[in-house]
Amino acid sequence: MSKVSLENVCKNFGNVEAVSCFYLDVEDKEFLVLLGPSGCGKSTTLRMIAGLEELTEGNIYIGDKLVNDMPPRDRDIAMVFQDYALYPHMTVYHNMAFGLKLRKFPRTEIEQRVKEAADILGIQDLLERKPRELSGGQRQRVAVGRAIVRKPAVFLFDEPLSNLDAKLRGQMRAELSKLHDQLKTTIIYVTHDQVEAMTMGTKIVIMNEGIIHQVGSPMEIYDYPVNKFVGGFIGSPGMNFLSAKIVSEKSRLYVDTGGFQLLIPSKKNSFLESKTDQEVILGIRPEHIQDAVFTDETSITDSFKAVVEVVETLGAEVQLNVVSGEHDLIARVDPRTKAARHQEIELAVNMEKIHIFETEPPNERVKTEE
Amino acid sequence: MVTIASTVNGRSSPGILSRLKSRRYAAYWMVLPLVILIAGLVVYPFVYSVYLSFENKAETKFVGLKNYKRLLNYKTFWLVTGNSFRFTLTAVFFKATLGLILALILNNLPFGGQRIWRGVSLIPWVMPLALSSMGWWWIFEPTHSAINWIIVQFGGTPKPWLSDPFWARVSCIVTNIWFGTPFFMIMYLAGLKSIPESLYEAAQIDGARALQRFRYVTFPMLSKLIGITVMFSTIVTFANFDIVRILTRGGPRYTTHLFGTYAFNIGIESGHLPRGSAVALFMFPVLGLAAFFILRNIARGEE
Ligand SMILES: Nc1ncnc2c1ncn2[C@@H]1O[C@H](COP(=O)(O)OP(=O)(O)OP(=O)(O)O)[C@@H](O)[C@H]1O
Ligand SMILES: [Mg+2]
Numbered sequence: 001m002s003k004v005s006l007e008n009v010c011k012n013f014g015n016v017e018a019v020s021c022f023y024l025d026v027e028d029k030e031f032l033v034l035l036g037p038s039g040c041g042k043s044t045t046l047r048m049i050a051g052l053e054e055l056t057e058g059n060i061y062i063g064d065k066l067v068n069d070m071p072p073r074d075r076d077i078a079m080v081f082q083d084y085a086l087y088p089h090m091t092v093y094h095n096m097a098f099g100l101k102l103r104k105f106p107r108t109e110i111e112q113r114v115k116e117a118a119d120i121l122g123i124q125d126l127l128e129r130k131p132r133e134l135s136g137g138q139r140q141r142v143a144v145g146r147a148i149v150r151k152p153a154v155f156l157f158d159e160p161l162s163n164l165d166a167k168l169r170g171q172m173r174a175e176l177s178k179l180h181d182q183l184k185t186t187i188i189y190v191t192h193d194q195v196e197a198m199t200m201g202t203k204i205v206i207m208n209e210g211i212i213h214q215v216g217s218p219m220e221i222y223d224y225p226v227n228k229f230v231g232g233f234i235g236s237p238g239m240n241f242l243s244a245k246i247v248s249e250k251s252r253l254y255v256d257t258g259g260f261q262l263l264i265p266s267k268k269n270s271f272l273e274s275k276t277d278q279e280v281i282l283g284i285r286p287e288h289i290q291d292a293v294f295t296d297e298t299s300i301t302d303s304f305k306a307v308v309e310v311v312e313t314l315g316a317e318v319q320l321n322v323v324s325g326e327h328d329l330i331a332r333v334d335p336r337t338k339a340a341r342h343q344e345i346e347l348a349v350n351m352e353k354i355h356i357f358e359t360e361p362p363n364e365r366v367k368t369e370e
Numbered sequence: 371m372v373t374i375a376s377t378v379n380g381r382s383s384p385g386i387l388s389r390l391k392s393r394r395y396a397a398y399w400m401v402l403p404l405v406i407l408i409a410g411l412v413v414y415p416f417v418y419s420v421y422l423s424f425e426n427k428a429e430t431k432f433v434g435l436k437n438y439k440r441l442l443n444y445k446t447f448w449l450v451t452g453n454s455f456r457f458t459l460t461a462v463f464f465k466a467t468l469g470l471i472l473a474l475i476l477n478n479l480p481f482g483g484q485r486i487w488r489g490v491s492l493i494p495w496v497m498p499l500a501l502s503s504m505g506w507w508w509i510f511e512p513t514h515s516a517i518n519w520i521i522v523q524f525g526g527t528p529k530p531w532l533s534d535p536f537w538a539r540v541s542c543i544v545t546n547i548w549f550g551t552p553f554f555m556i557m558y559l560a561g562l563k564s565i566p567e568s569l570y571e572a573a574q575i576d577g578a579r580a581l582q583r584f585r586y587v588t589f590p591m592l593s594k595l596i597g598i599t600v601m602f603s604t605i606v607t608f609a610n611f612d613i614v615r616i617l618t619r620g621g622p623r624y625t626t627h628l629f630g631t632y633a634f635n636i637g638i639e640s641g642h643l644p645r646g647s648a649v650a651l652f653m654f655p656v657l658g659l660a661a662f663f664i665l666r667n668i669a670r671g672e673e
Contacts, residue, residue: 083566090590
């Protein structure tokens with residue numbers, strides 16, 4: 001059992017509130033990702049779990065044990081640091097064996113475990129080298145190896161891929177996911193990269209400025225962001241936000257952006273009626289704006305006209321920066337589009353996928369379906 | 371562009387002026403003043419003292435290795451040799467150990483206090499050694515000794531600090547430790563600062579307690595620096611002059627003389643300059659060896 005529970009945990013550095021009090025349960029064998037922009041308190045949270053940072057308030061349980069006053073070595077955790085923190089004067093073998101040696105494992109067992117880990121990570125040939133003789137990707141593997149030989153209850157990763165180039169990062173993402181399947185332990189993983197979060201996490205925690213905004217599966221967070229921050233943070237390019245108003249005409253509801261009006265699907269009416277004549281923020285993901293000529297027939301759409309400013313061909317799709325009235329929008333459309341610079345285009349919005357947010361902070365999402 | 375032009379120029383007319391302009395030679399010209407300075411201040415006196423050590427007392431006749439041979443037959447010379455090694459080994463050991471302990475303590479102080487204490491603890495080192503040796507002389511000095519006064523206050527019996535061979539040696543070594551420890555401390559402190567915090571955190575998670583973190587992280591990370599610092603200090607300590615000269619003048623009965631003070635004693639005070647030179651030159655192998663290890667270590671560090 002390696003469930004991790006954080007109860008009302010918070011952290012202040014002097015007067016600076018780095019992490020506001022929160023509750024969080026990490027289930028056994030879960031791959032939990034703490035995701036948020038730089039400085040939001042992800043590392044601080046992770047370090048509190050590791051025991052490297054004292055709690056200002058609250059309780060942390062690992063398994064069923066209260067670990068508040070337990071030093072890191074007794075917490076049955078292993079951590080991979082952003083800069084890897086390999087011991088420069090030790091060979092790869094000794095880096096990996098160090099934790100076991102301190103725990104007085106018999107030599108044969110140490111050798112066997114290091115070999116096992118090296119096999120999993122493909123670093124058998126590097127065992128006699130010193131860290132400075134390794135590439136970034138190899139160092140990263142050794143750091144992971146040092147963590148897995150200990151077979152801890154919980155793995156903690158602090159942005160382990162941020163020092164790698166894009167290609168290697170993609171590769172390591174896949175390997176870490178695979179590793180999670182193999183090891184079947186709980187992983188808590190910190191990153192500011194939403195792609196890492198979406199591809200590896202079984203559960204994502206979105207943080208900003210020391211506050212947890214949302215906890216959910218990757219798809220939940222993508223489809224139902226609780227507020228404007230989460231909506232804008234997840235997805236690339238980010239969600240389009242337009243200030244708008246809900247208007248009612250002949251018992252139909254529209255969202256009116258000033259420049260254009262979009263018909264709200266009738267099944268959402270019951271949720272939005274109360275907002276009639278109120279200011280809201282309309283959120284549309286770029287992938288939900290299509291060239292009207294090439295929409296898929298199955299979804300309910302409504303269209304508006306806009307002028308194309310930039311056309312970026314990405315191969316599988318085309319990204320358009322368009323202007324409609326006072327609004328700038330980004331759309332990702334079918335590559336067959338005839339869109340050209342400075343020309344008018346008709347764009348179709350998938351109205352089932354739109355999000356309505358409150359104008360008042362914290363800009364919560366207005367519920368539009370069950 | 372200019373360089374290319376002048377190289378071309380240099381090739382067509384190999385006059386000294388155009389050679390001077392070419393980059394390769396310009397480099398030599400630029401280091402020339404330093405070479406002359408070093409030659410004048412180091413090489414010349416060294417060569418001259420070697421030459422001198424082969425002469426007789428009146429510096430009128432070349433006597434070959436006679437000065438060296440005579441020294442090797444002096445009991446006093448062997449006493450001085452023993453003194454020098456004992457002084458150096460003991461002083462360097464304590465300076466290195468105390469310096470490390472102080473550096474560790476200082477490094478764990480909160481930032482503000484650390485700056486103040488770092489400044490304070492450098493004072494012994496920045497004070498001119500001759501001056502601070504005078505201060506220590508006052509502390510040990512027989513009639514007004516501060517230490518003896520304290521001992522008496524606590525009901526003990528005063529000690530003849532500078533006239534008993536054992537205590538005189540201790541006094542010289544203590545003074546040297548007091549003077550040299552800050553150098554070690556500041557070097558180690560810089561070394562400690564360069565060890566990334568995350569290594570300690572990784573070690574903590576790996577299960578290392580404080581002492582194990584020192585043994586497996588701090589010490590190996592500092593070992594190269596410790597080696598260089600110890601060798602450096604060995605050279606300076608071995609060649610020490612001021613402390614013994616001021617505290618004991620080598621006494622009682624030569625028991626605190628070091629090579630430096632003994633050379634002065636023979637060469638200047640007894641007026642046998644060539645033999646004094648020979649004494650000083652006996653230091654050369656030890657210093658040369660230490661310098662060799664330092665340079666080798668530095669060269670390795672750069673790999
Ligand atoms: N030791 C410290 N003393 C004071 N403030 C700190 C300390 N450590 C972190 N902070 C502050 O706490 C906040 C959260 O820091 P944290 O390192 O957890 O951010 P992060 O989400 O990991 O960011 P990044 O993605 O840049 O690593 C920041 O505002 C930071 O300045
Ligand atoms: Mg961080």
